[in-house]
Amino acid sequence: MALLDVNDLRVRFETHHGTVRAVDGVSFSLDEGETLGLVGESGSGKSVTNLGIMGLVPSPPGVVEAGHVLLEGRDLVQMSDAQLRGVRGNEVSMIFQDPMTSLNPLLTIERQLTEVLELHRNMTRAEARRAAAKGLDEVGIPEPERRLDQYPHELSGGMRQRVMIAMGLLCEPKLLLADEPTTALDVTIQAQILELMKDLQERRGTAIILVTHDLGVVAGMADRVHVMYAGRLVETGPIGPLFKDPRHPYTRGLLQSVPRLTGDPDVALDSIPGQPPDLAALPPGCSFAPRCGFAKPTCELDRPALDLIPSQDSRSSACFETENLLGESDQ
Ligand SMILES: Nc1ncnc2c1ncn2[C@@H]1O[C@H](COP(=O)(O)OP(=O)(O)OP(=O)(O)O)[C@@H](O)[C@H]1O
Numbered sequence: 001m002a003l004l005d006v007n008d009l010r011v012r013f014e015t016h017h018g019t020v021r022a023v024d025g026v027s028f029s030l031d032e033g034e035t036l037g038l039v040g041e042s043g044s045g046k047s048v049t050n051l052g053i054m055g056l057v058p059s060p061p062g063v064v065e066a067g068h069v070l071l072e073g074r075d076l077v078q079m080s081d082a083q084l085r086g087v088r089g090n091e092v093s094m095i096f097q098d099p100m101t102s103l104n105p106l107l108t109i110e111r112q113l114t115e116v117l118e119l120h121r122n123m124t125r126a127e128a129r130r131a132a133a134k135g136l137d138e139v140g141i142p143e144p145e146r147r148l149d150q151y152p153h154e155l156s157g158g159m160r161q162r163v164m165i166a167m168g169l170l171c172e173p174k175l176l177l178a179d180e181p182t183t184a185l186d187v188t189i190q191a192q193i194l195e196l197m198k199d200l201q202e203r204r205g206t207a208i209i210l211v212t213h214d215l216g217v218v219a220g221m222a223d224r225v226h227v228m229y230a231g232r233l234v235e236t237g238p239i240g241p242l243f244k245d246p247r248h249p250y251t252r253g254l255l256q257s258v259p260r261l262t263g264d265p266d267v268a269l270d271s272i273p274g275q276p277p278d279l280a281a282l283p284p285g286c287s288f289a290p291r292c293g294f295a296k297p298t299c300e301l302d303r304p305a306l307d308l309i310p311s312q313d314s315r316s317s318a319c320f321e322t323e324n325l326l327g328e329s330d331q
């Protein structure tokens with residue numbers, strides 16, 4: 001059995017502009033010890049997918065419309081708030097994109113970190129404080145003992161982010177949802193934190209969903225990649241083949257817009273023309289069709305399903321032209 005099985009997750013927001021379908025039928029599964037990289041443009045639904053898994057979609061305006069989120073066979077969508085609280089911060093933890101959403105401004109850093117340890121790990125206050133100080137040290141925070149007695153507003157943004165990472169890792173979860181965990185950090189700290197995540201994964205078999213804009217980080221961390229566009233998965237597959245030979249036109253655009261050290265500095269990078277679509281007014285056909293260089297008239301009419309790519313091991317793409325794009329990138 002997979003550790004996590006997400007089946008047809010749908011999340012909408014009722015807004016003044018209409019119904020925003022932020023996550024529109026997402027399905028995937030994740031094994032113990034596996035790292036899934038989730039990539040896609042701003043607003044494509046990456047964070048909301050993670051919030052949906054954690055049962056943390058703000059409601060109102062959010063509504064989880066359908067779907068199952070099975071953690072070792074138990075459906076998180078059907079759980080009561082009390083049951084969910086037993087799972088969160090214990091079996092599953094999330095590193096949020098915005099540190100202030102998960103840090104309580106009224107509690108000291110010590111209290112933020114030790115609460116889960118006392119609750120779920122049966123530690124005494126003194127043991128939990130020692131573990132918290134070690135956790136801060138591991139994410140590169142100097143003078144951890146002094147920091148434990150401070151409040152979030154006394155820390156810099158990068159430090160707050162690291163406190164949140166320490167919080168996410170301290171309970172050694174089975175599943176870690178890491179939403180842009182290292183974006184605002186220096187590269188050396190970033191590397192240290194990615195190592196910590198890998199180390200936890202090796203010791204505990206933790207599965208990780210890593211959301212990031214940094215395709216280099218994805219390349220170094222992920223086993224599989226999911227590419228999201230307008231609330232749906234448009235391409236999925238093992239990292240190597242997907243990066244080497246992307247099959248969905250959107251994935252191609254995404255990869256071609258990344259600068260390479262070996263590239264010719266005088267050659268302009270390709271960018272994807274146009275804007276991400278308005279999720280409250282999606283076109284009837286493929287959401288990417290209006291920006292796609294490969295689009296045919298049918299693409300504007302029907303929506304392509306995420307189907308397995310013939311003769312490609314466990315790769316899928318949601319594009320009518322997938323087969324016509326075969327080997328295109330080799331030419
Ligand atoms: N609380 C909310 N109320 C209304 N709409 C929301 C809310 N939260 C998210 N959305 C909408 O849901 C869509 C998906 O947002 P999400 O935060 O998942 O994007 P993302 O892929 O994480 O983007 P980014 O890369 O910028 O973090 C967006 O259109 C966003 O405006």
Ligand SMILES: [Mg+2]
Pocket residue numbers: 046047048097179
């Ligand atoms: Mg986000």
